Amino acid sequence: MAAANRPLSPHLQVYRPQITSFISIMHRLTGVAMAFGTILFTYWLASAAYGAEAFERAQSLMGSWFGLVVLLGFTFSIYFHFANGIRHLFWDVGKGYEMETVRKTGWLVAIFAIVATVATWATVCPWIGGA
Numbered sequence: 001m002a003a004a005n006r007p008l009s010p011h012l013q014v015y016r017p018q019i020t021s022f023i024s025i026m027h028r029l030t031g032v033a034m035a036f037g038t039i040l041f042t043y044w045l046a047s048a049a050y051g052a053e054a055f056e057r058a059q060s061l062m063g064s065w066f067g068l069v070v071l072l073g074f075t076f077s078i079y080f081h082f083a084n085g086i087r088h089l090f091w092d093v094g095k096g097y098e099m100e101t102v103r104k105t106g107w108l109v110a111i112f113a114i115v116a117t118v119a120t121w122a123t124v125c126p127w128i129g130g131a
Contacts (some may be wrong), residue, residue, distance in 0.1 A: 019103050019106040019107060020102055020106055022110075023084060023106040023109060023110065026084075026110075027080070027081065027084045030076070030077035030078075030080045030084075031077075031078075031081060033073055033074065033077040034077045034078060034081060037070070037073070037077060037078075041074075042056045043058060044059075044078060047129035053118065067096075067098045072117070072121065075120055078111055078115055079113040079116040079120075080109065080110070080113035081111055083108070083109040083112045084128045085111045086107075087105050087109055
């Protein structure tokens with residue numbers, strides 16, 4: 001029997017990206033991002049216990065362009081994972097499995113995470129118009 005010249009299982013080259021696959025991948029990535037963000041957040045909190053010099057170093061890191069990008073990603077990850085977690089809770093009770101509902105709620109999760117992140121940063125960042 002000749003070996004078939006095709007993938008043994010579905011592959012990224014076979015399927016075009018869909019909102020359902022994007023949301024699934026993003027849920028995993030935001031979970032990992034939240035784990036690393038929590039470590040960074042713990043460093044920031046612990047630095048306060050080690051004195052003014054350690055806290056100043058942490059504040060300097062968090063206030064740098066790199067730190068702000070990380071915090072922005074952490075904020076987005078929290079909102080995205082939160083919204084998609086609620087979506088999963090509905091699935092746990094058997095609601096929302098229709099493909100149309102799955103697509104709509106996927107878009108809703110993504111839009112909510114973006115809007116909530118922008119709203120949060122707009123209220124706390126002076127250069128955007130917040131405090």
